[in-house]
Amino acid sequence: MAAPKIFIDGEHGTTGLQIRTRMAGRRDVELLSIPEAERRNAAMREDLLNSADIAILCLPDDASREAVAMLAGNNKVRVIDTSTAFRIDPSWAYGFAEMDKAQADKIKSARHVANPGCYPTGAIALIRPLRAAGILPDGYPVSVNAVSGYTGGGKQLIGQMEDQSRDDAISANNFLYGLNLKHKHVPEMKIHGQLDRAPIFSPSVGRFAQGMIVQVPLFLEDLKDGATMDSIHQVLVEHYAGQDIVTVVPLEESKALPRVDAEELVNQDTMKLFVFGTPGAPHVNLVALLDNLGKGASGAAVQNMDLMLSA
Numbered sequence: 392m393a394a395p396k397i398f399i400d401g402e403h404g405t406t407g408l409q410i411r412t413r414m415a416g417r418r419d420v421e422l423l424s425i426p427e428a429e430r431r432n433a434a435m436r437e438d439l440l441n442s443a444d445i446a447i448l449c450l451p452d453d454a455s456r457e458a459v460a461m462l463a464g465n466n467k468v469r470v471i472d473t474s475t476a477f478r479i480d481p482s483w484a485y486g487f488a489e490m491d492k493a494q495a496d497k498i499k500s501a502r503h504v505a506n507p508g509c510y511p512t513g514a515i516a517l518i519r520p521l522r523a524a525g526i527l528p529d530g531y532p533v534s535v536n537a538v539s540g541y542t543g544g545g546k547q548l549i550g551q552m553e554d555q556s557r558d559d560a561i562s563a564n565n566f567l568y569g570l571n572l573k574h575k576h577v578p579e580m581k582i583h584g585q586l587d588r589a590p591i592f593s594p595s596v597g598r599f600a601q602g603m604i605v606q607v608p609l610f611l612e613d614l615k616d617g618a619t620m621d622s623i624h625q626v627l628v629e630h631y632a633g634q635d636i637v638t639v640v641p642l643e644e645s646k647a648l649p650r651v652d653a654e655e656l657v658n659q660d661t662m663k664l665f666v667f668g669t670p671g672a673p674h675v676n677l678v679a680l681l682d683n684l685g686k687g688a689s690g691a692a693v694q695n696m697d698l699m700l701s702a
Contacts, residue, residue: 395700398423398439400458401449403430405545406473409689410447413660420700437461445469445699447692452476459503466502471695473506473688478579480505485583486695487512489637490519499702504695509687510537510594511579513605513679516637516664518584520630526615526623533590534608535580538565538653540601543683552598564598602654603687605679612673620675624666631664636686636694639664656682660690 397420401407414422423439425432440446440461446468448455455474462468477483484501488494498504507515514535521527541552551561574592581589611618620642627639638661645665656663659682668675681687 394419394421395444396421396423396442397445397447397696398443399447399449400425400436400440401430401454403427404449405542405549406684406688406692407447407449409684410449410692413689413693441465441468443468445471445696447696448472448474449692450474469502469504469699471504471506471692471699473692475508475575475579477503477505478507478511479582486691487515487583488694488698489631489634490515490583491523495698498695498698501699504699506688506692506695507583508576508579509539509543509603509681509683510535510576510592510605511583512662512687512691513537513603513681514580514590514592514607515584516662516679517605517607517627517677518580518586518590520626521614521623522585523630524626526618526626527609528613528615529587531609531613532588533584533586535590535592535605536595536608537593537603537605538595538597539603539683540599540653540657541596542600543603543687544596548596549600552596565595567593567595569594597653599654601657601682601684602652603679603681603683604651604653605681607677608674609677610674620666620668620670620672623675623677627664627666636660637662637664639666642666651678651680653680656680656685658682658685660685660694662686 399407399410402411429435448458452474455472455476483503483505484497486504486506488498541548551559577589577592624642631637631639640663662681665678666675
């Protein structure tokens with residue numbers, strides 16, 4: 392039986408290169424490739440897209456929509472899109488397999504899968520279990536604060552951070568952006584976090600290449616009656632029971648930590664969740680730790696591909 396053919400459209404970009412790295416040496420799939428010099432050759436690109444069993448799109452939103460249009464009428468090619476173009480489209484499966492108990496099966500059987508954003512992966516991982524359990528009530532004013540490695544901004548931001556001779560070089564060690572509170576990830580967080588109102592999302596970038604911390608602080612008195620640090624932690628533990636990619640750090644282990652390092656999971660495709668606080672205090676801080684290019688992008692794409700191939 393021939394190995395499934397995989398075409399990474401945009402393989403020379405940051406996410407595409409990371410996917411290729413993760414698939415190096417695999418013999419169970421055949422990678423279709425377009426030379427970098429031909430990456431703007433529309434005819435060659437369309438031919439490769441239509442020749443694949445699974446096309447992984449690592450492109451800007453408009454280019455992803457263009458690629459999907461190139462597949463119109465071809466019902467054999469399945470698609471994983473890593474842009475924001477289709478993440479809230481109800482006809483696309485959302486590619487966060489651990490989001491709920493049914494999501495992995497939805498991904499397995501889907502023709503179209505929208506890979507989650509890096510920030511939303513952490514935020515939704517923390518928020519959705521609490522919504523499903525009824526602990527986080529309707530109307531709660533959720534805020535999401537996060538810091539990412541600069542590779543999340545692609546080649547443009549990588550160049551600005553690493554090449555200080557550029558006219559548009561960034562010298563800051565850490566900076567906030569999305570200051571108008573209209574970041575493109577907000578709709579994704581709201582819909583897949585099952586929130587009834589948009590969260591306040593404050594993203595930032597640090598002078599480190601990969602890694603990410605996402606924080607969701609909560610006031611216990613505004614949650615379901617009786618919610619405690621222990622009960623919130625238990626909800627997360629039960630939600631992710633049996634998972635090997637998303638793990639919930641035990642409370643005793645969390646209490647002993649002096650700090651959380653954003654770069655701890657660099658080049659890993661896993662995610663850690665923490666509940667921080669002091670017993671009896673009126674608030675807790677939920678934290679997700681991941682590699683923005685791992686579980687936050689390329690690692691998730693390969694995970695989704697493997698799920699689709701297992702169907």
